[in-house]
Amino acid sequence: MKYILEEAYKSYRETIKTFVLNFNTSGEDFIVDQRNSIKLFVLSEETINIKAFRIPNIFNQFAYKFLRKSKAQRSYEYANRLIKLDIGTPKPIAYFEFTTPFLFKKSFYVSEHLNCDLTYRELTKNFNYPDYDTILRAFTRFTYKLHQKGIHFLDHSPGNTLIKKHGSDYDFYLVDLNRMHFGTMDFETRIKNFSRLTIHKSMVEVMSDEYAKCTGEDYNKIFDLMWYETETFQEKFHRKKRLKKRFKFWN
Template identity: 50%
Template sequence: METRLIINPQYKHLKDEVSAILGGNKENSSDSILQSGRNLVTIHKLSDGTKVVVKSFKNPNFINTIAYRYFRKSKARRSFEYATILESKDIGTPDPIMYKENYSALGLKDSYYVSLLIDADLTYRELTTDFTIPDHEAILRAFTRFTYKLHTREVNFLDHSPGNTLILRKGNSDYDFFLVDLNRMVFGPMNFKTRVKNFAKLTIHKFMIEIMSNEYALCTGEDEDAVFRTMWYYTRKFQHKYYRKIRIKKTIFFWKKKYKDRVSKSPI
């Protein structure tokens, strides 16, 4: 089996210990599990006290096994390289430590991305569920300014969604924001439609859209009504598409649930 491992020179002293984690059972060796299922995300405390996050990408399907070897960069590699680009643009993201790809004779077998743990106070997701947060509006406006910063530095974060921004309070209505889940980005100039559409996945709540559109108009000097109408339009369009996809999946794969129910009721 062929292996490719690239490490950030700043963290080369961690190479052996992190490599040992990647070569073993990530769940058993972790201090906690942030996410399981499609991709496994675990936290590990190293011997020097450093805490790292390991994202283990699921084994790709047959087509992507070949594509990720010959035609496309793996998700782990993109995450590492995009984190490096973000840091060069002074945009917050957990420090990239390394990525690792394992190849079989056919193509990519599995891949891993390792970054420094950010001990965040909350994520954007909490803003969509807990409206009693005392500085809720201040965070939302600061987040909007952060998104404007992304756009002015030509970063189109395609997964700009509630769980992918970590928020760290600094006091006096000052906040740091860190992007995670980085493997889908486009770099380059963005027109009005593309920039405003970038908010579409963040919330279903109209009052939050009103606050963000107001702040974004203040940042850009663009017409606030036009910003709001466009932002709300793409928010509703995304929600319609999202729930339509869920309904279709439930319709197509309804037999899976019936099969599971039948098996669970089987006396054997």
């Protein structure tokens, strides 16, 4: 077992290790799916969030052991990098990795648990949500801020931005952090970064309008590209689902 723990949590080292080692039989289920599981644990007076990444396939077990950083390590390092760049994300606490001499096995990312008011996903389902237009435009400005700081969040999708209301303002926090690139982004890459967020043309129109205000670019240029990238992503997504169904049928 290898782990890295934030200095502020060193006094809780053994407790956090116990949480991780007993992950399967303890904690409160928060998210459970085929890929990864998230559980909540009470640490003193704080609730923390532990994400367990599933054991990768045999090729990636070798790659993560010798060639690449694990998803847990990347999540931890990217969270610290985002905080230094003044981008919201739940506070990172630790990451753990379990390996054999030649293969990588399981990994865990530990962070604070952030209670949010909503995620971006709610905006795709409830067009009557209070302050709807204000939130969607603020989210667009937040995405522009990411782009200006050279943050290409590859998993910029509906469930991966938590939203909290503070007075009349809204704050945004990124989660599911293990896929990011850092560096200057060209116009096409910036606009394509919106492609996974919604299937609704009305939302793309609002985001295009607000992004045009942020950048000074022509609205029509932004909208045409954003809607094209949105439709292209949806076509690829549904094509992939159809192929999976056929593969399962044949098996």
